[in-house]
Amino acid sequence: MSETGQKEVHGFQTEVKQLLQLMIHSLYSNKEIFLRELVSNAADASDKLRFKALSDANLFEGDGELRVRVSADKENNTVTISDNGIGMTHDQIVEHLGTIAKSGTAEFFSKLSGDQAADSQLIGQFGVGFYSAFIVADKVTVRSRAAGVAASEGVEWQSEGEGEFTTSKIEKANRGTDIILHLKEDEKEFADDWRLKSIVTKYSDHISVSVEMLTPEVPAVETVAEEKDEEGNITRPAVEARDAVPATWEAVNKATALWTREKADITEDEYKEFYKHVSHDFADPMLWEHNKVEGKTEYTSLLYIPSKAPFDMHNREKQHGLKLYVQRVFIMDDAEQFMPTYLRFVKGLLDSNDLPLNVSREILQDSKVTQAIRKGCTKRVLKMLDKMGNKDKESYQLFWNEFGQVLKEGPAEDMGNKEAIAKLLRFASTNEDSAVQNVSLTEYIERMKEGQDKIFYVVADSFEAAKNSPHLEVFRKKGIEVLLLSDRIDEWLVSHLTEFDGKQLQSVARGGVDLSNMEDDESKEAQEKLEQEFDSVVKRMKDALGDKVKEVKISNRLTDSPAVIVTAEDDMSIQMQKLMASVGQEVPESQPIFEINAEHELVKHVADEQDDDKFGQWVDVLFEQATLAERGSLKDPASFVARLNKLMLSLTK
Template identity: 60%
Template sequence: MTVEAHKESHGFQTEAKQLLHLMIHSLYSNKEIFLRELVSNASDAADKLRFEALSKPELLEEDPDLRIRIEFDKDEGTISITDNGIGMSRDEVIENLGTIARSGTASFMQNLTGDQKKDAHLIGQFGVGFYSAFIVADRVEVFTRRAGADADQGVHWECSGEAEYTVENVEWPKRGTRVVLHLKDDAKEFADGWRLRSIIKKYSDHIAIPVEMLKEEAPVAEGEEEKESKAPEFEAVNAAQALWTRSRSDIKSEEYREFYKHIAHDFDDPLTWSHNRVEGKLDYTSLLYIPSRAPFDLYQRDAARGLKLYVQRTFIMDDAEQFLPLYLRFVKGVLDSNDLPLNVSREILQKDRNTDAIKSALTKRVLDMLGKLASKDADEYQKFWDLFGNVIKEGPAEDFSNKEKIAKLLRFSSTHTDEPKQDQSLEDYVGRMQEGQKYIYYVCADNFATAKSSPYLEVFRKKGIEVLLLTDQIDEWFVGHMTEFDGKPFQDVAKGALDLGEAESDEDKAEREKVEEQAGALVERVKEVLKNRVEEVRATTRLVDSPACLVVSEQDMGPQMRRILEQAGQALPEAKPIFEVNPSHPLVQRLDQEQDEDRFADLTNILMDQANLAAGNQLADPADYVRRLNALLLELNS
């Protein structure tokens, strides 16, 4: 049968071209990583064939035993990695090898720095394993045919690491893919049997199908006759046993780490992992990992996520998201169940009772794993929190049953240290609460500097009461669902009337009543000036060093949450703040003595605008504020 070549040249996607440039210029210091990535891709191709063959057994053709074969030619300077997995059609070759079809591409390229060490981590994080072939090769060929296609539907892809690649149809009798690497001069060392075997044992021993190489013939000793030449014989180099099926006591930490890199397509070690076998009402094995780097699409809630699902050791699907809640979407790993049918689909999983039971158990396991990491290694847990803390804060709204476990994992900045580092737990906070303190106090702000210098903290600093400093965008939404911890309600110090509970002494109460009474006339004058801008005006004892502040009504949405919703295009009803003045402050005392009503109005509006700025808000009319302030400054200098 003749094959119409139909050879075409294609240009790379811009991002792929830049990646190739980085690869070709030896981005990785550890060159042998290329073999791990290509073997991992071949393993994925075998998994996908096994899954599709469940409903279409004819795809296995006459070759049901899945394997990966690695061959080399020292004289030619080539290495070939061949699998008999699912293979690719012409369109799939162009899609998979000519573009980077993954969300976050633009973000990825923006993060490239030119620093080889840092960029190596980024590329590993982005997951572009095939391109690692160009670390050692100056020319790469791919021969492939999709399972079930005719022999004349084979495809030949070739690239020399430049701006273009070629694709043509070829005769390819067997399904699967063969990647041929034409090694660079400085990478010819890899065309060696013992070197390749050691790399496979190091990185790919856990691959669940055999990785084969030709048997190495023992050299003929002097005086011995050469044996009759036999047909070449392949042998498995790896253990070829799924790692999660082995006993934990038989698995080394390094094996766990390498398996993580295989399933996550990550170049970095995980922070921690949990390997567990469950027998009883449910029968399943799980191996769960916490990454040490966040993916680019972490905050794209509809991005691919989830565990690799196997049923009775048979691969079913990548990214089975039904077994963990959305706020744990960063977790990587494998789930192998004996209680699900082999023909299970995403739709069936959503309705299956076993799915819900496994999800509940795995969620608790992840939270326990994180709790153990927090108690055993605070520094490693801090790394985790810095990466994934904002995602964990989604938990209380999504997972009421585990709210207490989630609460113990939370970390915050607070006035206890006045450091931007979020390393204070709620248990620590409660342990430091003053006698009689009823609330866990917090303040929300757009950034740490604004939170730390907030006027709302003044009376709390004076009395030595700790306040949590919440500066993440999600925080105000989060505390709306995380309403209390250990029986202590959360209280926003910028909302409602000041309530210090029993921390307010009888003298404090008497002082507050006296201030309110003496400032009554001033409050009424200010209220008349600001009647269109505020809901209420009142004297306060919550301020020490500031003349005034804005407070949100107890039932109203905070300014941080309001800004987020407005940026999302949501129409919100108008909400006016409460204006509180500090009668003990010299500026307010000077204001109280002002007889000129126009000047009184100007000074009052200036105080109102300053309170807005101190709260981290934007002024509705900055030009008016500047005009009033300039007029006051000129008057002082006249």
Template identity: 65%
Template sequence: MAEQHTENHKFNAHTEQLLHLMIHSLYSNKEIFLRELVSNAADAADKLRFKALENNALYEDDANLRVRISFDKDAHTITIDDNGIGMTREEVIDNLGTIARSGTKEFFGNLTGDQAADSQLIGQFGVGFYSSFIVSDKVTVETRAAGSDKSQGVRWVSEGKGEFEVTDIEKADRGTRIKLHLRDEEQEFLNDWKLRSLVTKYSDHISIPVEMYKEGEPEKEGDDGEKIPATEGEWEAINRAQALWTRSKSEVTDDEYKEFYKHISHDFADPLIWSHNKVEGKQQYTSLLYIPSKAPWDMWNRDHQHGLKLYVQRVFIMDDAEQFMPNYLRFVKGVLDSNDLPLNVSREILQDTKITANLRQACTKRALSMLEKLAKREGDEYQKFYKEFGNVLKEGPAEDFANRERIAKLLRFASTHSDSSEPTASLDDYVSRMKEEQDKIYYITADSYEAAAHSPHLEIFRKKGIEVLLMHERIDEWLMNHLTEFDGKEFVSVTKGDLDLGKLEDDEELKKRKEQDESEYASFIDHVKEILGDKVKDVRLTYRLTDTPSCIVVGENDMSTQMIKLMQAAGQSVPEQKYIFELNPDHSLVKQLADEQDEQQFAEWTQLLLQQAELAEKGSLENPADFVQRVNRLLGSTSVA
């Protein structure tokens, strides 16, 4: 049948940019092109197996799935041929002509120009096919979707320079054939031993045969003079063709585990840790779970796909089966192979089955055990993990009540115990350093580490040597609404109005001071209330400050400043929050203000102290110009110095 309906298309800008990056940034790791293409071929076979469960005709009388690799030295080509699911014309244009993922702008925004870092981003982006252009100056793809007529084949051709050509062809067999036209400097790959060694290195775990052609032997004469007949050449499997997770742990090397991770995740970096378990009993299943070393670039995208690859009795069922891993562990990669689920299981069925709930619970515990093991290792591996995934893990206490204490032990925070913004303090560390009579865990939330570390609310704690956790991530305020205690000790925000240091305070001495000050400053406090009116909820003296004249705090049942910001950032309307204005009776400014006789000066300084407190607590003012003008006016005044 004659070729027909040829169209020329342009790559979109993001794809063109990615191709350029592929060719230039990954050149030092160019052999991975074969791993990526073989992995894609294996995925195509898995998808055909799954669809054939409902429509056996898709096999087209050939159920022996395989991948074949061949090369032609004269033509300078390598061909990867599979008999998997194949693609339609529309799928070819969608999958090969553009990056079929959302968030491409954010992806390219993460590129740094550093080749090692950018190559990891590319791997996380999952664009294995484009690695063809690392070694090729031209790529030809011929494909036909399983179950379609042989006249519905499609040829895709591109030199990776901004355009591609799509042509209708006749293709007798289903599946996809990719021909790489190698650059002159890449002739090392036109070698039987080289290709076989790469398959053994990267794709030995692929569960379908990866075949290469073995030439036959010519007729020859044996040692005894008898003729040995010639043998015909044949395709032979060069990988084990056995699903890695079905093998005994003692048979699998660390390198094989790492390569399998890269196969299922399309990541370029090694995982931090993994766990391979076979369970027999009421339920029979095998799980192989991995903790990555780098977060995917789109971790926070709403449409970020996560979950495990699900197999039932070694038959692939679905990618990204999120039902088996809670959302706060969405970074965990791996495979789950169940003997108890039906082969025709769907996402809808998974939602309601008791088997799914049990498997989810088991996988969650296994993942948490891996993290606990990682946290106990010497070195900085856990800190590397926490830098990448710590904020995701903080979603756990709200989502998984049953494992809240285990998750809490895995969290890390900055604290006043050190001068570093790095989150290195665990809650166990904090409890071990608590003062003998301390029965609460104190913390502060703020917009940044600097804002938290220099907050006036910490002054009394520094004076008494009490450690405070410094929380400066946006999610921290939300976390602390669900993590109310640890090891039987209550969490207390140092910004709450009714701060109680319990036995850490000399109650009798403080009581006497308060009585004396309340009597001495009663009229002063009333005067401040009169000046501020409904700008504040209340005015009172405070003993939490040592170096600062004033601060604002929220009531015990009021919404915190950080929670207000969090809700506003989410587009939610928040009722107006009025703060309690606290004044430090030991500070010279407050003492002098209490003696101020000029009504106008009294009002100006009162407003200034409130605005200073608001700025320290909220990081901004509703009317900064008014604050600046007030400061300028008072700079020329000597009434209160």
């Protein structure tokens, strides 16, 4: 290996500079994980070469035995991790090692807390494992050559973890990548073969690629005769001559695909470490399921639920999915065809016996085998979550806090599993004095009042707005629980989840809310009497408001507020209108229903106002107040303020 070109100096991406500073100052509480990350990356490079070689065997260059080699040099205080995998070109090495090729890095840095243990878990969510090398090294050298290119196309990357890195062309006889860590003075413990071997067996035993280390050289020995003392006791046994045994590379891991082993033979720690390998996450998974399916379609699945959401989980366009193997040969990362988008947080792998080795994404798209596997894996994940939700509510709450908003996409996306997904949903409600979403639809139905035949909910921009909505007043009075929905996706959710367990979901902000079957005859008579008494006032208000409203009516839902606006059953909800407007969609015109509380003193005062001009101003103020409470904004707030000030001044005269 020799240098053949001039060095090029490159500046790191800004986010990488910040990240390296964190690494250099020992962000990780457990330093030894640097080796786990680099060995995992090397194993991935081997997997990718094996797949590429399915269509071009020449990429093996006569050496089809893939491996990762780890070695230490105490004299020079270095550790080297080498692989004979796919390798990198000059452009690839600059792209992969000079930037964090993901969006959202600013969010990543905003989440850092200064707590080393917590922040080290966060790093894993951002997929930047290579940079962990700088935990123990003050300089890193990477030498690589892509499979199938000339030896003269090798490239060397070097950095001291500061503001820049250099690249240069080198001669590299063998394909693959060598990473040389120049250890810091206080990290010499890692320049020890025994220490490195213990880390490999601890973290990388499950990797299907052989991880090799050098066995020590055994020197030659000459023949030595037996020696005895005067009493005939042997003082030195005879030694037969033997040749020197050179140092050899030997596998130090099991090098067996973990998912092919029997579940009973795999420890919990092995499952956890394998998750970290396939997901590049640093935290342990929340739960997992290892399953072998036999019959019409044969496959093995190992599915994990992470304990923390990745920073870009809400980006539906980002590639997601499972690692795909066919007959234990790696085919692709992020095979999204096997997991629906609303379960994009699920990590793991599939190994199928029923797909061709040269499978492509296009073939997967229309394959009946793919559809069968997707259906099976989806049901398995939903059952995993349902079981946790029933048996371990505390753990399920942690899961929901991380992934609940994504799971809410399910009813719209997966009609076939709508009921199963609905069982997993959790909401805040008037039954709890907290924004925590911990009420299931099943629990809600169990607590329904006698005569109640619907699941009531209210959607608002925030928990506080939902909790204080005037629509809830009569429900609180009657002790009827209402679900409080305030996530951005909630309006989309309830537009597709219209019923559960035979019970219709009903928005309390809709005009069609009917609680008559939960009222006694006395209450019904009182309501009818009010409607008769205020009939002329209602007509007068409708005339004053004109086409601003669809209808004015006496409310049966208010106890404290003077008025409220509600949406007609066949109109788009206010929250959906706001959602469409926020993404630039045209919102169809519709008028709300204006309901007044005939027993409120302000409404009585307005009803007694004989001056038509002043009456119209009061009605406008009531309507705009109700609109402000419901929508959170007005089209013309300045006019509202001026009108309100004028009326208040008139009351002082």
